[in-house]
Amino acid sequence: MRTTKSDAVVIGGGLAGICAALELLDAGRSVTILDRDNEENFGGLARESFGGIFVVGSREQKRAGIRDTPDLAFADWCAFAEFGPHDHWPRRWAEAYVQRCHDDVYRWLQARGIGFFPVPHWVERGQWAPGNSVPRFHIVWGSGRELALQLIARLHAHPNAAKLALHFDHRVEGFTTLMGEISGCCGVLEGSGEPFEAFGEAILVASGGINGSLEKVRQHWHADWRTPPPTILNGSHRYADGTLHDAVGRIGGNLTHLDKMWDYAAGVHHWKPRKPNHGLSIVPPRSALWLDWRGHRFAPPLVTGFDTRDLVTRVCATERQHSWQLLNRRIALKELAVSGAEFNPSIRDKKKLAFFRDLVFGNRWLVDEMLANCRDFVVAASLPDLVARMNALQEDDAVDLAAVTDAVLRYDAQIDRGPTFHNDEQLRRIAYLRNWKGDRIRTCKFQKILDPNALPLIAIREFIVSRKSLGGIQTDLQGRVLDASGNPIPRLYAAGEATGFGGGGMHGLRALEGSFLGGCVLSGRIAGQSIGGGTT
């Protein structure tokens, strides 16, 4: 039996675990990080992420003329969250996040060499209820990969780095106890199955959410979304399977809001899957027509940028629970995007010229890559051909050519009449979105679908893609794991997505976006400081 001993044991080498470990080293404590994955993937999901972080009151906001305050952000957050009367800790974590994200996330990251793109994005503006009143999504220049790699470099270069032990391929399965108190954790080595134990004065669970297990996603499917769709793609971590949630539950830890998830409506299959059902999340082009599985346009139309959860709800309300987006090459060049570091190489590799080239002339690389490889994309020169290909992909005649043609002709006719006469909710939203400079440059100015200069036509079949857990292990504001009566379980802490980003669900029902990475930094730091004995 392999055994290790240190002041603190951190389960999970994702962003939350790394930030906690940095705080522990700052406090002069010895730390062991255990991760089930291999060293190449150190950094967890943050390494794959796009790198957008929710910040209030940043320099980038001020430069762009945005007046933002924690009070405004908290009001927006609560409107989106729809907290219930018993959501004491989620609400307190939300409050802490909006108050502290400037100093304890943004400035802290800047002090560690992380820079941000100059124009914040304006996401989750709210559909019928308010969302982000102003742009708050700050993109790390270098994407989430830079975020992870910079912080990992800080760990290795830390003056107390000798107090850090890293163990990869270690799958933690449960906790050890001594005289009724938690003393460590135990598990097996991936591959060999050799058992190990790691002992510490404090154990921090930072093992991510549950959304990497489609079984758990189905088990906790939210009632608002009807039954789980027949196809759900996996856009989370392959080891985010809730093993540690179950282990925390077995020793009396309180798990809350597991049915609250942040999934996306526009998932497509990855052609080089790194996990079963590996899905990519398309940022849905706003100028595309969003159609249901039969080819009928959603009414009212679906447009991204307002309420991601509502998009999922609307698609899940249809019979087959998948959808189509219909566009043309010109729209794709300007608007098609895929979330994550992998499909944003110019941002990830910090290539300014390539980034501006793609912005001005269109992202040819991405469009060609998706058309050549992704099985959910079909292309044709005419609507009858396109619909035939959509049906061939579905292996039936479900998509109705007459319905698709009607939707396209009506939409194009509105554009022909000119902006004065636009009476279409999607066109109204496009006009509104284009008021913000960050969106104007990425959104076509009323682009007709059948414009002969914009062809060929493209249809994208889109499934629900599972991503983030908004619920999880309940913690107090020191990151201590609470039992069902609200009492801390001695020596046990949790942070990051494992805690629904703090308190067992600090986002409530919906997230304003960027608060996931930000939530990992804050909750990881708080737990690390709390264990290390510093201020929280």
Ligand SMILES: Cc1cc2nc3c(=O)[nH]c(=O)nc-3n(C[C@H](O)[C@H](O)[C@H](O)COP(=O)(O)OP(=O)(O)OC[C@H]3O[C@@H](n4cnc5c(N)ncnc54)[C@H](O)[C@@H]3O)c2cc1C
């Ligand atoms: C493509 C993509 C784009 C994203 N973009 C954004 C964005 O722009 N903004 C944003 O805010 N968020 C974004 N996210 C979400 C964000 O990246 C994650 O929510 C966040 O990184 C989670 O960090 P974590 O440390 O809590 O967990 P994880 O990153 O999941 O790390 C958990 C670690 O624990 C390990 N582990 C799991 N189980 C065990 C076990 N039993 N034993 C030992 N180790 C275990 C795993 O191997 C993993 O390394 C994105 C995610 C993806 C996939």
